[in-house]
Amino acid sequence: MAIGGVAAILLATPLAGTAGASGWTTPPPDKIVIDVATVNGSGCPAGTAAVAISPDNTAFTVTYSQYVAQVGVGSKPTDFRKNCQLNLNVHVPQGFTYAIAAADYRGFAHLEKGATAIQKASYYFQGSPDTAALSHRFSGELDDSWQATDNVAIAALVWAPCGELRNFNINTEIRVQGGTSDTSRTTSFMTMDSTDGSVNTVYHLAWKHCP
Incomplete structure (x- = not known):
């Protein structure tokens, strides 16, 4: 089902989750459904992101196809930062609530010597002041696939309010800075995308019973 240019589908194979291994409640047996209300940002133009739910309710994934930030030759002034809000x-x-316990981000980076990049993410429920925000920094020279994992401590988990339906927001950003590299002759870039769907962002869910 396509909503707002993003597809919401079920995965054919289960994903490894963290809920059971960390002592949280076993995921509910009934299927969860994720509808994408809106998708906005320079890193996820309409039709370039997809959301999928694992059959065991332990995770969901987001796959991007045009999430690239870059500086240097061939870049526009606004290309150094790309973002996406889901x-x-x-x-x-009924009777359960959830939180994001961990998130795995992947992509590819080519950073010239002296260039840097940062990947950020924040998670919050609509109308809630509680926000989980984490970031990861990378430095050149680098020409390889990258991976970053956000692990949220149990005490810092932001839980969905029991008995209320509040939209969940995920804000991500990648930013590339030329630093001391020669941006007049070189290009540095970082992606959080995949043209074949093999690279994606995995969000692991924690579950608990509502009081």
Whole structure:
């Protein structure tokens, strides 16, 4: 089902989750449904991001196809920073609530010597002051695939309010700075995308029973 230019689908194979291994409640047996209310940002133009849910309710993934930030030759002034905000409507079985326990980000980076990049993410529920925000920094020279994992401590988990349907927001950003590299002759870039769908962002869910 396509909503707002983003597809919401079910994965054919289960993904490894962290909920059971970390002592949280076993995920509910009933299927969760994630509708994408809105998608906005320079890193995820309409039709370039897809959301998929694992059959065991332990994770969901987001796959991008045009999420690239760059500086240097061939770049526009605004290309150094790309972002994406996903506004998700997560329908969970009655009596349960969820939180994002971890997130795995992947992509490819080519950073010239002296260039740097940063990947940021924040998570919050609509109308809630509680926000989990994490970032990772990379330095050149680098020409390889990259991976970063956000692990949220149990005490810092932001739980969905029990008995209320509030949209869940995920804001991501990648930013590349030329630093001391020669941006008049070289290009540095960082991607969080995949043309074949093999690279994606995985969000691991923690579950607990509502009081």
